[in-house]
Amino acid sequence: MTRHTALWIALLLAAIAVAPLLTASNAALNFIVFVLIIALAAQGWNLLGGVAGQSSFGHAAFFGTGAYVSALLQLRFGVNAWAGLAAGIAMGALVGWVIGFLSFRAGLRGSYFALVTLAFAEVLRILANAMGFTGGAAGLLLKLDLGFANLQFSSRAQFLWLALGFVALGLIISLRIAATRFGAQLVAVRENEDAAKALGVDVLSVKLRAIAISGAMTAAAGVLYLQYFLYIDAQIAYGVWISVEALLAAMVGGRGLVLGPIIGAFTLHGLGEATKAFAGRVPGIDLMVYGGVLVLVVAFAPGGVLGLLAKLRPKSRRSGETA
Amino acid sequence: MNTRFDRRTLLKGGAVALTGIAAPSIVRGQAPATIKIGILQPVTGALAMDGEFGRTGAELAIADVNAAGGIKSLGGAKLEMVFGDARSNPEAGVQEVERMQGEGVVAIVGGFASPICLAASQAASRYDLPYLVDVGVSDQIISRGLKNTFRFAPGFGICTKSAIENLVRINEAAGKATKTVALVHEDGLFGSGLAKLMATELPKHGFEIVETIAIPTPSRDLSNVVLRLRSLNPDLVIPSTYYGETVLLARTMQQQRVRPKAVYSVLNGAASNMRFVKEFPEAADKIMDCNHWHDPRNPKNAELQKRVEAAGKIWNYNTPLNYSSVRLLADAIERAGAADRAKIIAALGSSTFAEHLMPYGPTRFENGQNMGAAPVSTQVQDGQIKVVFPEAFADAKPVFPVRG
Numbered sequence: 001m002t003r004h005t006a007l008w009i010a011l012l013l014a015a016i017a018v019a020p021l022l023t024a025s026n027a028a029l030n031f032i033v034f035v036l037i038i039a040l041a042a043q044g045w046n047l048l049g050g051v052a053g054q055s056s057f058g059h060a061a062f063f064g065t066g067a068y069v070s071a072l073l074q075l076r077f078g079v080n081a082w083a084g085l086a087a088g089i090a091m092g093a094l095v096g097w098v099i100g101f102l103s104f105r106a107g108l109r110g111s112y113f114a115l116v117t118l119a120f121a122e123v124l125r126i127l128a129n130a131m132g133f134t135g136g137a138a139g140l141l142l143k144l145d146l147g148f149a150n151l152q153f154s155s156r157a158q159f160l161w162l163a164l165g166f167v168a169l170g171l172i173i174s175l176r177i178a179a180t181r182f183g184a185q186l187v188a189v190r191e192n193e194d195a196a197k198a199l200g201v202d203v204l205s206v207k208l209r210a211i212a213i214s215g216a217m218t219a220a221a222g223v224l225y226l227q228y229f230l231y232i233d234a235q236i237a238y239g240v241w242i243s244v245e246a247l248l249a250a251m252v253g254g255r256g257l258v259l260g261p262i263i264g265a266f267t268l269h270g271l272g273e274a275t276k277a278f279a280g281r282v283p284g285i286d287l288m289v290y291g292g293v294l295v296l297v298v299a300f301a302p303g304g305v306l307g308l309l310a311k312l313r314p315k316s317r318r319s320g321e322t323a
Numbered sequence: 324m325n326t327r328f329d330r331r332t333l334l335k336g337g338a339v340a341l342t343g344i345a346a347p348s349i350v351r352g353q354a355p356a357t358i359k360i361g362i363l364q365p366v367t368g369a370l371a372m373d374g375e376f377g378r379t380g381a382e383l384a385i386a387d388v389n390a391a392g393g394i395k396s397l398g399g400a401k402l403e404m405v406f407g408d409a410r411s412n413p414e415a416g417v418q419e420v421e422r423m424q425g426e427g428v429v430a431i432v433g434g435f436a437s438p439i440c441l442a443a444s445q446a447a448s449r450y451d452l453p454y455l456v457d458v459g460v461s462d463q464i465i466s467r468g469l470k471n472t473f474r475f476a477p478g479f480g481i482c483t484k485s486a487i488e489n490l491v492r493i494n495e496a497a498g499k500a501t502k503t504v505a506l507v508h509e510d511g512l513f514g515s516g517l518a519k520l521m522a523t524e525l526p527k528h529g530f531e532i533v534e535t536i537a538i539p540t541p542s543r544d545l546s547n548v549v550l551r552l553r554s555l556n557p558d559l560v561i562p563s564t565y566y567g568e569t570v571l572l573a574r575t576m577q578q579q580r581v582r583p584k585a586v587y588s589v590l591n592g593a594a595s596n597m598r599f600v601k602e603f604p605e606a607a608d609k610i611m612d613c614n615h616w617h618d619p620r621n622p623k624n625a626e627l628q629k630r631v632e633a634a635g636k637i638w639n640y641n642t643p644l645n646y647s648s649v650r651l652l653a654d655a656i657e658r659a660g661a662a663d664r665a666k667i668i669a670a671l672g673s674s675t676f677a678e679h680l681m682p683y684g685p686t687r688f689e690n691g692q693n694m695g696a697a698p699v700s701t702q703v704q705d706g707q708i709k710v711v712f713p714e715a716f717a718d719a720k721p722v723f724p725v726r727g
Contacts, residue, residue, distance in 0.1 A: 027421035030446075034414055129510055137511045139438070141463050144445055154449070229413055231441045235511070236413065283408045284367035 009175075009259060013168055020157030029156035035269045036163040037224050041242060042249035042261030043170040044217030049247065050256035051174075051183070052210040053190025055110070058117030059218045059246040061099065061124050062092045064237035066219025067226040068128060071140040076133075081151035085223045092219020093212040100211035104204055109193070118243070125238030139233025142226065151227045163224055167262065170217050174258045177213075186210055190256075218246060252297050254306030263305050268293060357403040358394060358662050360385070360652060361423035361431035362645075363443055368411025372566070372598075373435050377457055378406065379636055380645030381432060383627065388653045396660040402653060409434065413442035420446040429662045430455065432648050435641070437461035437513075444472040453667050455652055457645050458615065460513060460590065465691040471664075473671050473688055475648045476615055476681075477696040479513065479590075483520050486589040486613035489700045489712045491528045493723050500724040501558035501584050503533045507548060507572060509564045510537040517563045517589055533557050542568050549575045558584045558724070562591060569593035573606040584724035587611045587700075595701045595708050598637050604706050609725040611702045611711070617643040618682040619710050619718035627680065647679035651686060654678075682716040 019032055041063055049055045069091040070084035079087070103116045128134045146154045153159045177183040185206045188196035197203050222242075226232050245265075253264025271293055272286035279285045301308040362381040364374035385402045393399040405428050407419030416439040423431060430453035434440035440459030447454040448469045456464055456474040460482060465474050477485070494501055506521055508514035515537065522532050533555050536548055549572070552560060560583045562572055570593050573586070586594075586609070593599040594612035617624045617640060627646065628638045652667075654676045659666035677685040684695040700712035702721055709719035 025421075025425050027418065027425045030418055030421040034418065126510075130515075137513075137515045138461065138463065141441065141467070144448065144467065144469070229417065229442050230445060231413065231438060233438060236438065241412075283371075287367060287410075 005258075009171060012259070012262065013164065013171075016164055017161065020155075020160055026156050029160055031269070031273055033156060033160050033163055033228060035265045036160070036167050037221050037228065038245050038249055038269070039262045039265040040163065040167050040170055040224065041218045041221035041246040042253075042265055043167065043174060044214045044219075044221065045246040046250040046256065046261045047174060047177070047186075047217065048210050048214035050250050050260060051177070051190065052186040052207060053256075054104075054207060054211070055114050055247075056117040056214075056243070057114040057247065058099075058119070058121035058243055059214075060238045060240060060243040061117065061121040062096055062215040062218035063222035063225070063242045063246070064121070064124055064128065064232075064234075065095045065215075066092045066222030067232045067237045068134060068140070068222075069219075070223045071142060071226050071232060072134065074142060075140055080149065081227065082149075085151060085220070085227075088223040089216045089220050092222070093216035095219075096211040096213075096215020097208055099215075100208045104207045104211075118240075121238055121240070121243060125234050128238055129234035135233070137233065139231060139236070142230040144230060152230070159228060163228075166220055166224065170220075171258060171262075173213065173217075178258060182206070182209065248294065252293065252304055254304030257304070257306050260304055260306055267305055356397075356662075357401045358397065358656060359403045359405050359423075359426060359428040360649070361405045361407060361420070361426075361428035361433075362649075363407045363409050363416060363419055363423075363431055363433040363439075364645075365409040365411040365416075365435055365439065367408055370411040370436055373458075373639075373641055374409070374411075376637070376639040376641035377433055377435055377645040379631060379634075380642035380647075381649050383630065383642075384646040384649035384653070388650065394653065394657050396657050397662065400662075402649075409439045409443070411436070411439075413438045416440075416443040417446045419443070420452075424450050424452060428452070429656065429664060430652055430667055432652055433457050433645065434459050437464065440464050444469060447471055451664050451668070453652075453655075453664060453671060455648050455671070457648050458641060469691070471668055473691045473693070475651055475679075475683075475686065475693045475696065476644055477698055478692060479516065481696065482590055482613065482698045483517055485698050486700075487521070487524050487528075489613055490525075490587055493700065493712060493721050494528075496721075497723045499529065502529065502531055503555075503557040504530050504559045504561060505533055505552055505555055505557040505583075506535045507552075507560065507562040507564065508535070508537055509540045509568060511540060513590055514563045521561060521589075530559075538564065538568060540565050540568060542571065545571050545575045546579075548572070549579050549581055552576070552583075553579060553581045556583075560586045562586065562588045562594075564588075564592060566592035566596060566599070570599055570603060570606070573599075573610065574603060577606045582726055584726055585609070585611065586725075587613070589613045590698075594703070596637075596639055597708065598639075600703050600706060600708060601637075607703045609703060609722055611700060611721070611723070613698050613700045615640040615644055616682070616699050616701050616708070616710055617680050618716055620716060621680055624680050643680040647681050650679060651676045682710070 045059050066088035070088035073079035073084045073087055099120050108116055129137050146152045185201045188201055189203055189206055249264035250261045252268055253260035272290050275286040275289040364377045366374040385404050389401045393401045405423050405426050409416035420443045431447055432455045434443050434456055435458050437459040440456045444454040448471045451471055454472045460479040462478045462480050506518045508518040518535055562569055569591055588594045591612045594610045595614045600607045631638050655667050655670035659670040672688050674686045682699055687694050699710045699716055701708050702711045704719055710717050711719050711721035
């Protein structure tokens with residue numbers, strides 16, 4: 001990582017952090033909070049799918065596990081919300097490790113791995129939907145009880161800072177990993193798994209560590225979703241939508257790049273929201289823009305928004321690649 | 324872009340807030356101000372069809388209130404709709420509530436689906452913003468103790484209780500014509516809950532449950548389910564599924580000539596939907612449903628239905644339900660005599676509103692739930708959806724059993 005990149009990251013985080021001071025509009029803050037939650041889930045995806053090259057189509061498995069574990073601990077066992085957060089993240093890592101162990105050990109790669117993760121997420125969704133313990137299809141509703149101890153904030157700004165803190169932590173972890181031997185091993189696995197193995201990289205262990213960290217990050221996003229909206233059901237927590245959101249944000253922003261998920265999440269949802277503000281009366285117009293952006297990115301900027309920016313800059317100043 | 328959007332919203336919000344503070348002096352003396360009310364419906368995504376039905380009802384109610392001179396206690400202030408698309412998911416619902424709050428609405432009506440209603444009413448409760456649920460049947464909506472949340476329509480508990488009672492009464496009136504029952508339910512919130520309840524309650528009344536089949540939403544093919552029904556040959560099929568699956572089930576049963584003595588659905592997405600009746604009249608014929616429906620003896624419904632159909636739209640229960648909910652809110656604002664949230668909440672809580680279009684009697688809220696609300700049993704007869712039970716509201720007699 002260069003000083004240049006670090007500066008950009010610091011600026012971006014600072015810009016988001018001061019947003020509550022610049023606007024009193026809770027609509028704007030609510031929007032940023034939601035995008036940050038998506039960005040955090042996408043950071044998890046990016047570590048596994050972008051950096052390590054193991055594209056998952058089932059990050060809902062982690063998102064939902066984080067949300068459900070925390071909700072169940074709070075509702076069924078009266079555990080504190082912060083402890084629920086920690087437990088949710090830990091379970092996300094564990095579920096990641098288990099799914100990784102089962103699929104990587106069987107040598108699943110590429111689209112086969114993507115399919116099997118989708119299957120795991122769907123199995124969890126159906127289980128959560130069918131079992132009485134998880135509230136079945138009626139879902140779980142956390143009681144509205146504002147207060148720091150309950151991880152519920154009366155002001156949207158405070159939640160924004162909490163979510164931003166998690167995203168910043170995710171960035172730090174991603175940057176640290178990129179700078180270590182482990183990061184280099186991940187890239188090696190992505191670029192050529194057999195070559196990496198030949199060079200003495202323990203491919204299975206590297207992949208397992210990656211999916212566990214990835215699962216923990218996305219699970220954190222799930223807990224934040226729960227604490228923010230206070231209601232989850234199987235479709236929300238384990239639904240395909242969040243797998244797609246996590247994957248798209250990372251891809252549109254710039255797959256494998258540290259800032260990719262954040263840029264991608266803000267680009268996709270920001271454009272949608274902007275369209276709504278301009279052409280508000282037409283329902284669904286923002287979704288059309290969302291789709292349009294996707295088509296354009298896939299067709300013309302496979303490296304995502306950041307990849308496109310890097311291409312546009314003169315060669316001598318290129319420095320953004322950190323993965 | 325973002326800052327421009329923010330500043331504009333802020334300015335608008337500020338202007339509205341100032342008007343609100345100054346309201347008593349301004350409103351009484353000078354030209355009537357407008358009162359903004361938020362209408363939240365999912366008009367894109369999986370629930371788009373229902374969202375449109377709801378929006379139509381709300382629009383018509385606002386037009387009627389304004390045409391009749393607006394809110395008289397506020398100097399004839401006109402209602403202005405601030406519409407929000409909940410996009411069939413709770414996050415978008417919350418986002419729209421925040422926007423509406425920014426635009427200075429005095430209350431919000433709608434939501435349609437339970438998850439949207441749960442999240443949106445909670446977001447509104449942060450601002451003590453009155454929230455009137457239109458359809459959302461989950462009983463969690465009103466059991467949370469939120470002071471701002473009201474539901475005009477019956478919840479899940481009332482609906483299922485009535486559904487079972489009505490079925491037992493209809494069956495007994497027909498000399499206990501049916502005995503064996505197959506339940507086909509969607510595996511989400513309402514279908515599973517309902518199936519569980521039916522499985523425990525119906526045997527107490529002499530029914531025998533021969534099979535319970537869960538199907539996912541969406542389902543693309545129900546041939547196997549229907550084959551199973553054919554082999555079981557139950558007297559009664561009880562589907563609790565959404566629109567697409569019910570249509571598919573009815574059509575597949577028609578194609579495979581599976582003809583139970585009756586089809587009695589509960590809170591069904593299609594059995595009381597005119598689109599289904601119009602598009603597949605043969606498959607829909609004689610299907611019964613226990614659901615929200617308008618009061619057919621109230622002449623205002625026929626009039627409203629004509630207006631809806633003249634605009635090329637389909638009539639469904641969401642339309643009179645949202646129409647009534649908005650009228651109920653307008654009545655509360657009228658009695659509150661101010662565009663003040665606390666006063667509107669108090670006025671809603673003490674409402675005895677009776678000029679609605681539903682078969683409910685006068686409104687009486689208890690912890691936010693309208694205790695007068697109840698579903699009715701309907702049946703598709705001669706290409707029309709008729710109310711067949713309870714008799715006080717019925718415009719037709721039940722054909723039960725359909726086949727001997």
